[in-house]
Amino acid sequence: xxxxxxxxxxxxxxxxxxxxxxxxxxxxxxxxxxxxxxxxxxxxxxxxxxxxxxxxxxxxxxxxxxxxxxxxxxxxxxxxxxxxxxxxxxxxxxxxxxxxxxxxxxxxxxxxxxxxxxxxxxxxxxxxxxxxxxxxxxxxxxxxxxxxxxxxxxxxxxxxxxxxxxxxxxxxxxxxxxxxxxxxxxxxxxxxxxxxxxxxxxxxxxxxxxxxxxxxxxxxxxxxxxxxxxxxxxxxxxxxxxxxxxxxxxxxxxxxxxxxxxxxxxxxxxxxxxxxxxxx
Amino acid sequence: xxxxxxxxxxxxxxxxxxxxxxxxxxxxxxxxxxxxxxxxxxxxxxxxxxxxxxxxxxxxxxxxxxxxxxxxxxxxxxxxxxxxxxxxxxxxxxxxxxxxxxxxxxxxxxxxxxxxxxxxxxxxxxxxxxxxxxxxxxxxxxxxxxxxxxxxxxxxxxxxxxxxxxxxxxxxxxxxxxxxxxxxxxxxxxxxxxxxxxxxxxxxxxxxxxxxxxxxxxxxxxxxxxxxxxxxxxxxxxxxxxxxxxxxxxxxxxxxxxxxxxxxxxxxxxxxxxxxxxxxxxxxxxxxxxxxxxxxxxxxxxxxxxxxxxxxxxxxxxxxxxxxxxxxxxxxxxxxxxx
Amino acid sequence: xxxxxxxxxxxxxxxxxxxxxxxxxxxxxxxxxxxxxxxxxxxxxxxxxxxxxxxxxxxxxxxxxxxxxxxxxxxxxxxxxxxxxxxxxxxxxxxxxxxxxxxxxxxxxxxxxxxxxxxxxxxxxxxxxxxxxxxxxxxxxxxxxxxxxxxxxxxxxxxxxxxxxxxxxxxxxxxxxxxxxxxxxxxxxxxxxxxxxxxxxxxxxxxxxxxxxxxxxxxxxxxxxxxxxxxxxxxxxxxxxxxxxxxxxxxxxxx
Numbered sequence: 001x002x003x004x005x006x007x008x009x010x011x012x013x014x015x016x017x018x019x020x021x022x023x024x025x026x027x028x029x030x031x032x033x034x035x036x037x038x039x040x041x042x043x044x045x046x047x048x049x050x051x052x053x054x055x056x057x058x059x060x061x062x063x064x065x066x067x068x069x070x071x072x073x074x075x076x077x078x079x080x081x082x083x084x085x086x087x088x089x090x091x092x093x094x095x096x097x098x099x100x101x102x103x104x105x106x107x108x109x110x111x112x113x114x115x116x117x118x119x120x121x122x123x124x125x126x127x128x129x130x131x132x133x134x135x136x137x138x139x140x141x142x143x144x145x146x147x148x149x150x151x152x153x154x155x156x157x158x159x160x161x162x163x164x165x166x167x168x169x170x171x172x173x174x175x176x177x178x179x180x181x182x183x184x185x186x187x188x189x190x191x192x193x194x195x196x197x198x199x200x201x202x203x204x205x206x207x208x209x210x211x212x213x214x215x216x217x218x219x220x221x222x223x224x225x226x227x228x229x230x231x232x233x234x235x236x237x238x239x240x241x242x243x244x245x246x247x248x249x250x251x252x253x254x255x256x257x258x259x260x261x262x263x264x265x266x267x268x269x270x271x272x273x274x275x276x277x278x279x280x
Numbered sequence: 281x282x283x284x285x286x287x288x289x290x291x292x293x294x295x296x297x298x299x300x301x302x303x304x305x306x307x308x309x310x311x312x313x314x315x316x317x318x319x320x321x322x323x324x325x326x327x328x329x330x331x332x333x334x335x336x337x338x339x340x341x342x343x344x345x346x347x348x349x350x351x352x353x354x355x356x357x358x359x360x361x362x363x364x365x366x367x368x369x370x371x372x373x374x375x376x377x378x379x380x381x382x383x384x385x386x387x388x389x390x391x392x393x394x395x396x397x398x399x400x401x402x403x404x405x406x407x408x409x410x411x412x413x414x415x416x417x418x419x420x421x422x423x424x425x426x427x428x429x430x431x432x433x434x435x436x437x438x439x440x441x442x443x444x445x446x447x448x449x450x451x452x453x454x455x456x457x458x459x460x461x462x463x464x465x466x467x468x469x470x471x472x473x474x475x476x477x478x479x480x481x482x483x484x485x486x487x488x489x490x491x492x493x494x495x496x497x498x499x500x501x502x503x504x505x506x507x508x509x510x511x512x513x514x515x516x517x518x519x520x521x522x523x524x525x526x527x528x529x530x531x532x533x534x535x536x537x538x539x540x541x542x543x544x545x546x547x548x549x550x551x552x553x554x555x556x557x558x559x560x561x562x563x564x565x566x567x568x569x570x571x572x573x574x575x576x577x578x579x580x581x582x583x584x585x586x587x588x589x590x591x592x593x594x595x596x597x598x599x600x601x602x603x604x605x606x607x608x609x610x611x612x613x614x615x616x617x618x619x
Numbered sequence: 620x621x622x623x624x625x626x627x628x629x630x631x632x633x634x635x636x637x638x639x640x641x642x643x644x645x646x647x648x649x650x651x652x653x654x655x656x657x658x659x660x661x662x663x664x665x666x667x668x669x670x671x672x673x674x675x676x677x678x679x680x681x682x683x684x685x686x687x688x689x690x691x692x693x694x695x696x697x698x699x700x701x702x703x704x705x706x707x708x709x710x711x712x713x714x715x716x717x718x719x720x721x722x723x724x725x726x727x728x729x730x731x732x733x734x735x736x737x738x739x740x741x742x743x744x745x746x747x748x749x750x751x752x753x754x755x756x757x758x759x760x761x762x763x764x765x766x767x768x769x770x771x772x773x774x775x776x777x778x779x780x781x782x783x784x785x786x787x788x789x790x791x792x793x794x795x796x797x798x799x800x801x802x803x804x805x806x807x808x809x810x811x812x813x814x815x816x817x818x819x820x821x822x823x824x825x826x827x828x829x830x831x832x833x834x835x836x837x838x839x840x841x842x843x844x845x846x847x848x849x850x851x852x853x854x855x856x857x858x859x860x861x862x863x864x865x866x867x868x869x870x871x872x873x874x
Contacts, residue, residue, distance in 0.1 A: 062379045063358060063359075063376075063381055140456060143456075143460065143465060144465075147465065148460055148465035179696060179698055180700055182696075182700070183696060183700035186670060186693065186694040187717075187761075187765065188689075188717065189717050190717055193717050202702075202704075204704075227450075228452065228456060229450065230450065231447070231448060236450065239426065239450070239452070240428070243351055243426035243427065243428060243429070244375050244426075244600065245354070245355065245375040245376050245379075246600075278745050278746075279703070
């Protein structure tokens with residue numbers, strides 16, 4: 001309706017004629033998931049509620065599932081007796097030392113693979129061969145190599161975080177925009193400057209998402225690492241609870257690991273927001 | 281060619297039908313039960329009762345279920361996948377009893393003065409540095425499978441008796457402990473003689489004492505079943521214990537009292553070798569089987585004092601709930617109770 | 620500093636892209652290279668900048684770059700090539716850091732080039748916040764910061780819409796008028812060539828060789844949008860290119 005040539009009256013007529021029209025069907029909805037934070041919480045509370053009701057009423061036998069309230073009680077006791085930190089501190093130390101080793105070596109090797117063809121040809125098959133090895137299977141070997149104390153535990157976690165970090169890193173180095181590197185060269189930037197200022201920041205999104213996977217693996221391996229020769233540690237606590245068939249402690253330990261996982265994920269999210277705020 | 285094939289086929293069908301008919305009739309007669317076992321000589325009584333038909337005589341159609349460790353066996357009893365089993369008293373067992381899932385109904389392996397029992401081992405490194413007896417173990421590391429395992433109990437009791445303190449190293453599996461002890465990663469361990477002696481023979485570890493000296497009449501393993509079986513299937517449980525006891529008697533007669541002489545020992549070794557050390561030739565397996573000979577309680581009698589001591593220790597170590605009592609753990613109505 | 624291309628030929632295997640090009644790039648002039656797609660004009664630019672080596676012929680440099688020049692041959696790319704994680708001033712400072720220029724000295728240069736490209740208000744903005752035209756101005760500012768002897772501009776306005784392109788052409792003319800610079804400007808857009816070029820080199824279709832070389836004497840500052848003189852030049856260039864362009868188009872389709 002080219003309205004600029006119409007008088008007020010004509011336009012009113014045109015509009016009234018249009019009111020008889022049919023709406024065009026809307027068909028653009030869906031396929032755009034949005035986060036609803038509270039839904040997750042509701043699901044969680046509902047599940048715990050069902051478990052509590054079921055165990056209280058005897059509908060779920062104490063062999064199947066512990067009472068959530070008892071698990072909470074166990075957690076409280078663990079905290080008030082000071083045992084929580086006696087278990088948590090060695091575990092966190094193992095997690096931090098092991099994954100710091102694995103991740104830093106992994107990023108370095110990944111960058112080298114991304115940059116040098118000989119290193120790539122030499123190491124990519126090796127990494128591919130190491131990746132599928134269940135690291136837990138190597139634990140006895142690590143005990144011989146690195147000792148039954150902290151050494152083998154650090155080594156297991158380091159090894160477990162190393163391979164996914166390498167793969168994520170060289171993949172993201174490969175994806176760094178080549179025109180940016182070309183630009184760096186055209187301005188006569190040194191090789192080291194190009195790596196430090198262009199390649200690594202450009203690969204950072206991929207490295208950080210790889211880190212999410214690596215750190216989740218580190219938590220899984222923490223339990224495995226504490227299978228051999230650990231008196232204290234969350235993993236040792238869980239294994240002990242399992243062998244004692246003490247479901248309250250088992251669930252309490254598992255909850256601590258879950259919380260640890262959520263916290264680590266949040267930590268990476270924090271770094272992503274800080275380091276990658278340049279992304280849209 | 282074709283005719284022969286057809287004949288073969290018909291006879292095969294006949295055989296299958298006949299055997300099917302046979303098994304159905306057998307099943308009608310016998311109660312089908314599952315017995316859990318480890319491939320250890322200490323489980324010989326069950327093997328003998330199967331091989332010599334004692335279970336069948338008692339009206340039980342027994343299927344042996346083999347496990348890699350005692351812990352899953354206890355869980356299998358609780359879940360009802362296995363009916364009867366023999367295993368060491370552990371924290372897990374007590375916890376399951378507390379939850380009303382299982383009951384100890386008899387005794388099996390015991391430490392007895394005069395019969396070779398469990399040994400205290402130290403690594404060569406520890407031995408060279410002066411650990412010549414359990415007294416010298418202060419501050420040393422001691423291998424255990426898991427907290428609340430029988431190894432943990434034994435070591436604690438030895439340490440308490442000698443007034444020393446030990447560092448416990450949970451290593452999950454017996455194999456891992458052996459590896460750690462041989463390579464000197466841990467200092468000490470205790471284990472049944474048929475494992476201890478060959479290890480000591482290799483020179484990489486040394487025997488420095490006997491567990492029996494610290495824990496006389498130690499009830500190492502017990503016979504246990506689900507609470508449901510113990511309370512509701514009295515006849516079946518009694519039949520099982522009776523047949524099991526016959527196996528025990530045969531074992532003790534042949535291996536400890538040697539009533540059958542060397543021939544009797546040989547015969548028994550042959551029988552046990554069908555189940556234990558099957559990966560080794562008989563001549564290599566025989567010494568281990570003979571070395572592993574320990575007292576299995578006659579009539580599956582239970583040394584209740586030892587069980588009480590173990591229970592109290594679990595409680596004191598906060599490995600099991602303080603509400604645990606000997607009555608939730610043991611059904612004393614089945615076997616002779618040794619005080 | 621002058622650059623001379625002498626008998627440049629290039630082939631990728633049996634595939635001949637450039638044949639015998641000889642060209643002088645005089646000081647403080649803008650030389651535009653136009654030609655149908657696939658004629659090797661961007662390749663030629665990479666030879667001048669030393670990012671690639673021709674099969675035959677040589678690129679010669681006469682005289683020394685002016686004092687204070689940090690990067691004599693400096694590129695401006697079609698897709699801007701800005702580091703998305705650095706702010707506007709960070710992108711400029713990137714090319715100074717390697718020359719040990721930091722702190723106050725760097726700030727002085729950065730302020731100057733941002734002033735000249737009218738970006739001084741956006742020093743802390745990130746590239747994702749900028750329009751295409753602003754991004755290219757950042758790239759130009761970055762190039763100016765290293766005081767190049769020769770700017771090598773590879774279709775710098777091709778990724779922009781036509782209004783922005785007009786604005787940026789005005790800006791470039793403005794920049795040159797206040798402080799003349801030498802540039803080789805590769806484009807497929809004839810309007811850009813006649814607005815910005817002191818001389819225009821037309822390459823034939825592959826293998827590219829110089830089909831025509833014209834000089835436009837009209838001062839840059841007097842050239843405007845819709846200028847009839849420039850239209851004349853543009854028409855002339857199009858006439859001579861038309862058949863080549865059509866042939867190049869057909870050739871690509873047949874490939």
